[in-house]
Amino acid sequence: KLDFKEKSPADFFSENMDVCGFDNPIRAIYTAVRELLENSLDACEAADVLPKVNLEIRKEGEGIYVIRIEDNGPGIPPEHVPESFGKIFYSSKYVMKQQRGRFGMGGTMAVMYGQITTQRPVHIVSMTEKQIADLKIKIDIIRNSPITEPENIWKAVKPNDTGKQGTTIELTLEGNYQRAREKILEYIKQTAMIAPYAEISFTEPDGSKHLYKREVEYLPPIPKEAKPHPRGVNLELFRRLMAKDPRSKVSNFLVKAFQSIGRKTSLEVLGKADVNPDKRVNKLGSEEIRRIVKSLRKHKGFRPPDASSLAPMGEEMFEAGIKRVLKSEFVKCIQRPPKAYEGNPFIVEVAIAYGGEIKVKEGEIKLYRFANRIPLLYDEWNDVSTRVLKRINWKRYGVKPGDPFAVFVHICSTNIPYKTLGKEYIANKPEIRREIYMGVLQVAREMRNYLNKLERKKKTEKA
Amino acid sequence: KLDFKEKSPADFFSENMDVCGFDNPIRAIYTAVRELLENSLDACEAADVLPKVNLEIRKEGEGIYVIRIEDNGPGIPPEHVPESFGKIFYSSKYVMKQQRGRFGMGGTMAVMYGQITTQRPVHIVSMTEKQIADLKIKIDIIRNSPITEPENIWKAVKPNDTGKQGTTIELTLEGNYQRAREKILEYIKQTAMIAPYAEISFTEPDGSKHLYKREVEYLPPIPKEAKPHPRGVNLELFRRLMAKDPRSKVSNFLVKAFQSIGRKTSLEVLGKADVNPDKRVNKLGSEEIRRIVKSLRKHKGFRPPDASSLAPMGEEMFEAGIKRVLKSEFVKCIQRPPKAYEGNPFIVEVAIAYGGEIKVKEGEIKLYRFANRIPLLYDEWNDVSTRVLKRINWKRYGVKPGDPFAVFVHICSTNIPYKTLGKEYIANKPEIRREIYMGVLQVAREMRNYLNKLERKKKTEKA
Ligand SMILES: Nc1ncnc2c1ncn2[C@@H]1O[C@H](COP(=O)(O)OP(=O)(O)OP(=O)(O)O)[C@@H](O)[C@H]1O
Numbered sequence: 001k002l003d004f005k006e007k008s009p010a011d012f013f014s015e016n017m018d019v020c021g022f023d024n025p026i027r028a029i030y031t032a033v034r035e036l037l038e039n040s041l042d043a044c045e046a047a048d049v050l051p052k053v054n055l056e057i058r059k060e061g062e063g064i065y066v067i068r069i070e071d072n073g074p075g076i077p078p079e080h081v082p083e084s085f086g087k088i089f090y091s092s093k094y095v096m097k098q099q100r101g102r103f104g105m106g107g108t109m110a111v112m113y114g115q116i117t118t119q120r121p122v123h124i125v126s127m128t129e130k131q132i133a134d135l136k137i138k139i140d141i142i143r144n145s146p147i148t149e150p151e152n153i154w155k156a157v158k159p160n161d162t163g164k165q166g167t168t169i170e171l172t173l174e175g176n177y178q179r180a181r182e183k184i185l186e187y188i189k190q191t192a193m194i195a196p197y198a199e200i201s202f203t204e205p206d207g208s209k210h211l212y213k214r215e216v217e218y219l220p221p222i223p224k225e226a227k228p229h230p231r232g233v234n235l236e237l238f239r240r241l242m243a244k245d246p247r248s249k250v251s252n253f254l255v256k257a258f259q260s261i262g263r264k265t266s267l268e269v270l271g272k273a274d275v276n277p278d279k280r281v282n283k284l285g286s287e288e289i290r291r292i293v294k295s296l297r298k299h300k301g302f303r304p305p306d307a308s309s310l311a312p313m314g315e316e317m318f319e320a321g322i323k324r325v326l327k328s329e330f331v332k333c334i335q336r337p338p339k340a341y342e343g344n345p346f347i348v349e350v351a352i353a354y355g356g357e358i359k360v361k362e363g364e365i366k367l368y369r370f371a372n373r374i375p376l377l378y379d380e381w382n383d384v385s386t387r388v389l390k391r392i393n394w395k396r397y398g399v400k401p402g403d404p405f406a407v408f409v410h411i412c413s414t415n416i417p418y419k420t421l422g423k424e425y426i427a428n429k430p431e432i433r434r435e436i437y438m439g440v441l442q443v444a445r446e447m448r449n450y451l452n453k454l455e456r457k458k459k460t461e462k463a
Numbered sequence: 464k465l466d467f468k469e470k471s472p473a474d475f476f477s478e479n480m481d482v483c484g485f486d487n488p489i490r491a492i493y494t495a496v497r498e499l500l501e502n503s504l505d506a507c508e509a510a511d512v513l514p515k516v517n518l519e520i521r522k523e524g525e526g527i528y529v530i531r532i533e534d535n536g537p538g539i540p541p542e543h544v545p546e547s548f549g550k551i552f553y554s555s556k557y558v559m560k561q562q563r564g565r566f567g568m569g570g571t572m573a574v575m576y577g578q579i580t581t582q583r584p585v586h587i588v589s590m591t592e593k594q595i596a597d598l599k600i601k602i603d604i605i606r607n608s609p610i611t612e613p614e615n616i617w618k619a620v621k622p623n624d625t626g627k628q629g630t631t632i633e634l635t636l637e638g639n640y641q642r643a644r645e646k647i648l649e650y651i652k653q654t655a656m657i658a659p660y661a662e663i664s665f666t667e668p669d670g671s672k673h674l675y676k677r678e679v680e681y682l683p684p685i686p687k688e689a690k691p692h693p694r695g696v697n698l699e700l701f702r703r704l705m706a707k708d709p710r711s712k713v714s715n716f717l718v719k720a721f722q723s724i725g726r727k728t729s730l731e732v733l734g735k736a737d738v739n740p741d742k743r744v745n746k747l748g749s750e751e752i753r754r755i756v757k758s759l760r761k762h763k764g765f766r767p768p769d770a771s772s773l774a775p776m777g778e779e780m781f782e783a784g785i786k787r788v789l790k791s792e793f794v795k796c797i798q799r800p801p802k803a804y805e806g807n808p809f810i811v812e813v814a815i816a817y818g819g820e821i822k823v824k825e826g827e828i829k830l831y832r833f834a835n836r837i838p839l840l841y842d843e844w845n846d847v848s849t850r851v852l853k854r855i856n857w858k859r860y861g862v863k864p865g866d867p868f869a870v871f872v873h874i875c876s877t878n879i880p881y882k883t884l885g886k887e888y889i890a891n892k893p894e895i896r897r898e899i900y901m902g903v904l905q906v907a908r909e910m911r912n913y914l915n916k917l918e919r920k921k922k923t924e925k926a
Pocket residue numbers: 035039040043071073074075076084085090091092093100101102103104105106107108109167
């Protein structure tokens with residue numbers, strides 16, 4: 001009488017859309033815009049192309065909108081288009097480098113929400129270097145697999161002789177644009193601030209156009225895939241790395257599988273674990289593996305992680321972006337050194353701004369949060385950055401909540417520890433919290449110096 | 464050069480444990496306890512058995528604990544044990560009635576966290592009416608499938624001639640019991656308050672025992688599986704219901720597929736949709752289906768959902784539980800009438816208590832949140848109940864933040880709209896928010912009357 005069932009990921013998420021950021025028609029249209037724009041920016045950056053994205057939202061009917069997004073990225077290889085948008089947990093981003101996408105579900109969830117609320121397929125035109133694919137895609141939700149129109153996708157693929165590349169997506173969904181409008185505009189504005197090399201045009205349903213021109217003409221260096229950092233490694237990860245390199249001597253394996261481990265460190269770690277460094281990986285016993293992992297986790301002297309898998313803003317670019325958008329007289333950004341949590345390299349960048357067009361609610365502290373260049377506009381109360389700000393005694397820095405200052409926190413990592421699949425807020429990881437705290441103290445001190453100077457200047461002027 | 468990959472759900476969640484409530488060793492041991500205890504209580508209630516649960520946490524080594532839980536429930540059929548704990552999205556609770564479990568992943572995630580951090584299998588002894596199964600289970604994470612010891616589970620199954628039934632689980636995991644202790648104890652205490660028919664014993668690593676005896680000797684009525692309520696139905700759900708009943712006339716289909724639709728309402732809805740009531744379901748065109756769903760969503764006159772799929776506390780039982788635990792002089796509970804959001808029936812119960820052992824932080828309002836009899840102890844800031852409390856002008860009710868009063872919100876539904884897979888907080892659904900708001904106003908007024916009486920009594924005594 002108990003009915004045991006298995007569900008596919010698509011089936012599961014179709015009944016749990018709240019955990020993916022599709023709570024209601026207001027939030028859904030925001031999340032869909034977010035997921036599509038992040039995909040376009042990821043694709044352009046990974047292909048080393050200065051992004052040019054046209055976003056348009058048209059009204060189709062009462063409470064029904066069409067989101068159209070067009071980018072100048074590399075396009076999507078035709079054979080991967082159906083599953084990229086018709087299968088949950090399908091992605092080209094399951095690799096260890098900084099990108100906005102990571103879950104392999106954002107695009108598919110937007111398509112699913114559109115399908116659930118309007119029954120309409122998503123329309124994709126993908127122009128790669130050699131081919132153009134023009135496809136409509138729905139999701140077989142029970143099976144977690146795409147249904148393509150035409151059924152044989154190759155009937156809709158032809159050679160690309162236009163010289164242009166990029167992806168165009170049209171998605172129809174139930175939405176409440178009026179109530180989502182302010183958040184969508186803020187999201188695009190903050191995206192332009194944190195990705196000043198991107199050109200983004202946005203056309204609203206009523207025809208109003210917004211254009212964010214490129215402010216810089218160069219991309220940040222493309223992140224390279226990294227090996228895991230040994231700090232915080234766990235037994236499962238260790239065993240998976242072993243499975244890829246079973247015949248190496250364990251001392252060589254440690255150097256090859258992890259970043260920041262050289263020959264000397266490898267021998268040190270194995271010494272403390274009491275494991276013969278010349279033993280082959282596939283000959284290690286369970287207890288030896290356990291001791292190696294324990295020794296890795298206790299080891300204090302690892303080189304900090306190499307930052308080549310990350311693409312931080314950089315202090316100057318971040319300050320310039322904030323100045324341009326908020327027009328503040330004082331802006332200071334600090335980039336903390338690279339660290340790792342649970343094997344994942346990360347860099348925290350903290351900025352503070354005073355004056356200009358900063359609008360602060362009474363008694364509140366204005367906090368802008370970013371993760372891998374994604375602006376986070378919801379659910380800030382439980383976010384790790386909010387927790388840090390609560391601990392700061394702002395009086396010591398010459399300000400109080402409600403004063404015209406704003407704090408900016410940008411976390412870059414190969415794996416952002418989101419608490420929700422809707423990428424709303426970030427988990428309270430002690431290593432990350434510490435870096436945010438140190439960064440906030442540093443920039444808060446700089447702001448205090450600036451305010452003191454301002455104060456002295458006022459006094460000299462009065463006298 | 465782009466590496467497109469598909470991941471199984473287990474593989475995905477093994478790298479995204481933060482979205483499931485396993486953020487770190489403190490939170491993980493709490494979440495594992497939660498998931499296991501909720502499974503035991505669900506199983507006993509569904510089998511109409513007064514729950515008796517023994518929970519024990521033992522220290523195994525430095526930062527390593529064993530959680531052992533034993534219940535007197537129906538046990539798990541041996542053929543379903545491996546996948547119940549070794550496969551994500553496998554569940555007997557994918558049905559439309561109130562239960563704590565719903566996702567089909569809690570138990571498996573606890574096993575996975577234990578395996579990732581200690582490589583140990585979970586040990587399960589399941590005693591059903593006729594069989595005893597004694598199995599160790601690990602998860603093939605890449606494949607999302609169980610690895611059982613013994614490989615042929617039937618070698619570990621024998622007849623049950625003990626006359627006893629129930630499930631015993633031993634799970635070894637990395638945890639930080641010291642820092643999780645307070646929350647675990649609070650969780651068990653609040654569970655005893657909201658499930659006063661359960662007997663729960665808890666033994667801590669240092670040997671201290673806590674026993675929560677049964678306060679009532681009867682179970683709430685067992686929820687029955689419900690049909691969806693038409694309010695807020697969407698096109699995808701409608702099509703799936705159609706697929707189950709293709710040959711009925713659409714007027715009969717509406718009455719059979721949904722609760723709260725009688726013949727008269729069915730004809731009304733079809734009339735507004737301009738669809739022939741005698742047309743067979745499998746003959747309906749896309750446009751007709753669209754109009755029917757639109758008409759269902761706009762229809763104002765549906766009977767409220769039948770509450771037989773829900774198991775609210777009831778005002779008296781809730782008040783008694785609060786009085787017993789907090790010893791407050793004044794406790795008032797209001798049960799709101801059954802409503803629905805997005806096709807899911809729900810009932811909100813709100814209570815307020817004044818005085819007694821209520822501890823409130825300065826300037827804060829003490830809020831206890833429950834969903835389907837699960838105490839929610841984390842991430843309250845973004846919860847729908849917190850949003851409601853922020854809108855209340857407490858001065859009008861004779862109290863201010865920091866006074867010794869507490870608000871309790873219990874939401875029962877066939878589908879609780881959690882925002883996280885760790886079941887931390889609840890999405891801001893307008894229908895639910897409205898019922899909480901109305902309930903809080905009602906109980907706040909009762910508290911004001913009580914405080915006024917108290918005030919008058921003081922004055923008469925002085926005079
Ligand atoms: N505009 C685009 N240009 C090129 N490739 C794209 C584009 N949009 C999506 N893709 C491809 O489709 C895949 C699936 O996208 P989807 O948004 O579902 O997941 P993701 O971006 O990998 O992860 P996340 O769920 O975190 O966004 C991506 O990994 C990428 O390879």
